[in-house]
Amino acid sequence: MTTIDLLGYTPDSKYNTSVAYFSMEFAIDQSLKIYSGGLGFLSGSHLRSAYELKQNLIGIGMLWKYGYYDQVRDRDNNMVSTFIEKDYSFLEDTGIVFSVPVHSTTVKVKAYLLKPETFCSAPLFLLSTDLPENDEVSKSITHRLYDPNEATRIAQSIILGIGGGLLLEQLNITPDIYHMNEGHAVPLNFYLYSKFQNLEEIKKRMVFTTHTPEVAGNEEHDYALLKEMSFFYHLQDHEVKHILGLEGDKFNYTLAALKFSGRANGVSKLHGEVAREMWGAYDGICEITSITNAQNQHYWQDATLAESIKTGDQQGITARKKEMKSLLFKEVANQTGKLFDENVLTLVWARRFAAYKRADLLMHDWDRFLALLKQTEHPIQIIWAGKPYPEDTGANKIFNDIISKTKSFANCAVLVGYELGLSDLLKKGTDVWLNNPKMYREASGTSGMTAVMNAAINLSIPDGWIPEFALDGENCFIIEPASKDLSEADRDVKETANLMDVLEQKVLPTYYQQPEQWNAMILKAIDGVIPEFESARMAKEYYEMMYDKTDLS
Template identity: 70%
Template sequence: MISKNDIFGYKPDKKYSTPVAYFSMEFAIDQSLKIYSGGLGFLAGSHLRSAYELKQNLVGIGMLWKYGYYDQLRDGNALMKPEFIEKNYFFLVDTGIVFTVPVHDAPVHVKAFLLKPETFGSAPLFLLSTDIEENDELSRSITHKLYDLNEATRIAQSLVLGVGGAMLLEILQMEPKVYHMNEGHSLPLNFYLYAKYKNLDEVKKRVVFTTHTPEMAGNESHGYGLLKEMSFFYHLQEHEVKSLLGMDGDSFNYTLAALKFAGKANGVSKIHGEVARKMWGSNPGICEITSVTNAQNKTYWKDDLLEDAFSKNNDEAIIRRKKEMKRQLFKVVADQCGKLFDENILTIVWARRFAGYKRADLVMQNWDRFIKLINNTQLPVQIIWAGKPYPEDYGAIELFNQIMNRVKPLANCAVLTGYELALSALLKKGSDVWLNNPRMYREASGTSGMTAAMNGSVNVSLPDGWVPEFAKDKENSFIITPAPDELPVEEKDKQEASTLMDILENTVIPMYYNNQNNWLKIMKQASKEIVPQFDAGRLADEYYKIMYNVL
């Protein structure tokens, strides 16, 4: 049996002695460990890194995805092509622990692997796999692809994460005081705990929940019949679940159930906390919903030379280092797109998960105006897009490819593939402007702009998610004024696209070229104000104070 000393390798700080198990479907810890898709994973990875730095008594529970999320490649026409390629990780420790989880009333064998803290500087992370010889092919496929398209497979993934994670902790004789569900994927954990304690209040004493989804359609739900058939409710019958949680109807909503099982829940920004309370507050029996704003681990994301230049207020060194980082990014642009970008030219980056509401193409909505911006040789710009759509989100894939096709003839515009931790870091370090223009109230938090600010990239953003807690227009960022809420979506898009172009044409681009002192002042102010508030050390500490130590 693997010992607790083997797991942690450090003695937890007394401040953080409460034992916590942190359940998440994805963790972005390192470029080499491809078990994440986007923002949820980036957040979980930074949380574990800061938990390690603070020596917290926290372990992560996740899944070992054989094919990861997917590899974003190009087809013969240089358009996006998702590929599923087997991954192997020789740095994971095989714990030798194999146990069974009931799925569809049949035992599925689960093997546990450990990412030790010293490997990448993270709190210990257990990863569960069903891709072992004891299982048939169907059971092995449960941990093949993150967010598998097949509904039954997705449900089985939640079972392995929630029930399997709880079982593993018992086998290890680790009894967390707090089980933290990062999003609702691990919900079956609660039915396992209910079977153990036979009392909803006992479950509430142990469970906290973080919701990340501010729109109803994005909160996962499935039919009661299928869930019962899949053993989702562990030993409970459908009518017992409805009675226990006061949830009628044919469809079972993961987020609503999590809010009824948890002792406390949080949104991931102040705005999102308000949105979540409005979304769910009318339902009887839900827990308190507070907010803990997302953050990112500065130690992982920062550039040491740029940070040193910022700390010494050395403008010459800041400019020099920023150009060096731009050249590193532009090597990737040249390699992928055959376009040579110039480190002396203002570079705008839009990079995050491709989803319709994030509006990757907002800057080009008025095509004539966009082309005029791109062709301005007096105040030149370069623009880069990157990000991964869900592999079955055909609308987002079509938008990705449409942008690719439209900018293919433009020497100063590029679309990059392979948006993972490494490319994300290059883009944040190599950009001058970090563009963020989602439809208002759709971005629960967003975190990419935080790490951009840590690396001297100035946010140009709508005031959604975390942004209002940080941004001061023309002091540490540039704010795109939202269109009135009551307008139709199309009119909002049109107005906000126009406002965005006004800001770029009249303020951002001229300042970069004509008032370098002002530009540097904004860049330095952003770097100064982004920490400690948006460093994940604050987040990890706040979870203990607000969520863990109050149950």
């Protein structure tokens, strides 16, 4: 980076390579609601660790006027979505306004800056089209994160990618590396092609992180619509197909990103294998390696608990854990009118809410679930939380079904408002963090890392990051996956039984009958997570493995 004054943020000389990091969402602080879930949590921790390490990196994202959505309850206690305008006095208006072609319109874009010192993150520029000089359609581009309208979603990628490239030009910044965090920013490559007129020159500068094996996470649209929307900047669709060696009527963001990039990565070792299997048969894609996601310790770990861990004060750890449970239970009481007990094992399922993550797996054998709730020898309390995509009717139905089915149980609660603040409360207040997605569908699943940092034990399917960490019975409890030969329905039945077996026969007895072993598991889990799954390691690996210019030249 050349002439920008980074407002007191002076990069360390160890990180000479300058990086522009493009992401559709960043979870930096509870007050800045421009994220939906794991992708944002990851990019937020990346920027926090980049700041702590003083890496030569800036973020480029979007300023969502209504955020993702606000999660509230209706009069019947069901979860509903509402959209409330957000105002952020702590963002600096850079005064930079520039034009981006979208469809048949020239859209004006303004850039705002989140200064590094505000929330201790690397500099973050946020783009908005909600300007008086734009028409209402153009204004709406940056209203809702992941807008359900197809044309609006495409326009959002144009603003992030092409708009982000034009912003860097306005700032007189020429980064050594452009990093696409997911495929949303892929139009950036068409902007760069207008400058370099050469695919190989782009590959020298472009890296890409893919986050999901889910079809919905690998966006694609018709070429005709993308061309009409100016997605390809100054290129025609037949030129795009020729340059990238693509065929068919659909343009896939992930595939194009893999062809434009010099290097790409999955977000866990297992996900790297899955990604190579998904995309490896295509010609012209770059190497896909793995850099496992991680989370920032300074942001997520309770400071009082950390001090007790550091000094080996087991009594202090136990006392602080009860205090953190009490803080969570105040929110449970506030939202549901239910009073939880700090002495009872508390299990939490909380994350981005999608059907494949199986929030209701515990309930699949209803009679066994009821017996678990009613038994008194080893009592249990269960909390669910998460944000489904507003238009995902199936996931929303699951969420509200859980509310309905558990409403009468004093030891079950479903919380709304799952953002950074509630996530923090849940991770600090839980004893057991449950993760039971369909196998090979969870790319990383970093929420379990931050739960461990706060003296919780993972109960998990061995997907995502878990195989790199897990010592079953020593630092976590593993739910054995069902055979791949079974039907999907039969796998759910088998994995429900396996989950309940582990919970009833191992988790609960260990917590109540072997507290010393439980405490030893907590300490061993923390040793396994820090520093290996702390985001300083991840941020360093990106510089070592992805931003090394010698390998890209």
